[in-house]
Amino acid sequence: xxxxxxxxxxxxxxxxxxxxxxxxxxxxxxxxxxxxxxxxxxxxxxxxxxxxxxxxxxxxxxxxxxxxxxxxxxxxxxxxxxxxxxxxxxxxxxxxxxxxxxxxxxxxxxxxxxxxxxxxxxxxxxxxxxxxxxxxxxxxxxxxxxxxxxxxxxxxxxxxxxxxxxxxxxxxxxxxxxxxxxxxxxxxxxxxxxxxxxxxxxxxxxxxxxxxxxxxxxxxxxxxxxxxxxxxxxxxxxxxxxxxxxxxxxxxxxxxxxxxxxxxxxxxxxxxxxxxxxxxxxxxxxxxxxxxxxxxxxxxxxxxxxxxxxxxxxxxx
Numbered sequence: 001x002x003x004x005x006x007x008x009x010x011x012x013x014x015x016x017x018x019x020x021x022x023x024x025x026x027x028x029x030x031x032x033x034x035x036x037x038x039x040x041x042x043x044x045x046x047x048x049x050x051x052x053x054x055x056x057x058x059x060x061x062x063x064x065x066x067x068x069x070x071x072x073x074x075x076x077x078x079x080x081x082x083x084x085x086x087x088x089x090x091x092x093x094x095x096x097x098x099x100x101x102x103x104x105x106x107x108x109x110x111x112x113x114x115x116x117x118x119x120x121x122x123x124x125x126x127x128x129x130x131x132x133x134x135x136x137x138x139x140x141x142x143x144x145x146x147x148x149x150x151x152x153x154x155x156x157x158x159x160x161x162x163x164x165x166x167x168x169x170x171x172x173x174x175x176x177x178x179x180x181x182x183x184x185x186x187x188x189x190x191x192x193x194x195x196x197x198x199x200x201x202x203x204x205x206x207x208x209x210x211x212x213x214x215x216x217x218x219x220x221x222x223x224x225x226x227x228x229x230x231x232x233x234x235x236x237x238x239x240x241x242x243x244x245x246x247x248x249x250x251x252x253x254x255x256x257x258x259x260x261x262x263x264x265x266x267x268x269x270x271x272x273x274x275x276x277x278x279x280x281x282x283x284x285x286x287x288x289x290x291x292x293x294x295x296x297x298x299x300x301x302x303x304x305x306x307x308x309x310x311x312x313x314x315x316x317x
Contacts, residue, residue: 002274005062007051011270014044049269055219057245057254061227063219064198068273070280072099072114072157075197078280079287080105080112086143088135092172095136097128097164098208100143105155106288111147113140113208114157117198130199131164134177137207141177141184144192153291154192156185156208161226163204181207186306189299193290195265195283196220196252197272212306213290214260216252217279218267222260223250259313 004012018040021033055063063069076083076099085101087094100113115132118124147154163174185192185208194211200222209222216222223230230244231237249255252264265282272279294302 007059010047011044014040052269057251058242060219060251061221061245063271064221066273070272070276072116089138092135095133096126097132098136109152111143111152111154115160130160133164133169134172134174137177137181140181144184148188153190156194158196158200158205158209159198160201160204161199162201178203178207182210185210191294191302196222213262215263216261217265219271221250223248
């Protein structure tokens with residue numbers, strides 16, 4: 001069942017009428033609804049295009065957080081074959097918020113690291129809503145280190161509101177684990193690509209998003225803090241999250257302009273959750289282009305390219 005955001009009400013009304021007509025036709029075969037359904041469908045499609053043409057940063061935030069938006073597990077299922085997940089950080093425990101392992105992309109061996117939010121109450125609790133503890137980042141470091149040793153490219157899928165801020169996580173060195181993961185991402189001698197598929201929140205995102213190429217889905221967000229957190233700090237009022245979202249410049253278009261990211265993967269009208277197969281195809285193309293661009297590059301060249309890329313951020317402003 002389609003879940004609608006507040007600003008999608010015009011579309012929800014039209015699609016609700018379509019559902020009513022189809023229900024009526026199911027009970028009365030003599031009723032012809034094709035013409036009216038086609039007319040309403042066209043109006044709903046037009047309304048959706050118009051709404052998504054002029055999304056505000058806060059509305060994009062809502063789309064990025066949509067519960068039906070494709071998650072890491074969906075991308076792995078669609079893009080990666082022979083998937084072999086690995087568990088544990090070899091120091092403390094397994095953290096299900098970060099999933100990592102090895103598989104093949106278009107037949108080529110790759111390592112995959114990413115945050116999984118879950119798509120039901122049970123799985124969201126299991127994956128801690130995508131908020132990783134230190135052991136999750138230490139697991140990511142372990143997988144990236146293995147990929148580096150065996151000359152295997154790394155693909156990261158970023159989707160988290162931030163690292164888990166619990167007392168236990170802080171006691172076990174959350175900040176240090178994030179820093180180590182960021183350091184490992186920077187020093188890899190193999191190419192790595194990071195794709196922000198939903199929320200890219202704070203150091204929890206940067207830990208696996210410090211890559212040779214950083215892409216964002218069109219309606220994803222990427223920021224140092226959530227709009228609610230920013231509003232609480234700036235105005236001591238979380239209700240001003242909409243103002244914070246606008247002022248923080250968290251959208252893909254803003255970040256591309258600043259040089260923080262390298263490209264945008266377009267989404268169909270209505271967002272990735274309405275037509276996930278289209279987004280999967282676009283993501284596949286973006287990853288394939290990245291691997292082709294970095295094919296044959298030596299380890300020193302890959303490191304130098306990544307270093308120069310990050311040093312150049314902000315120099316043109």
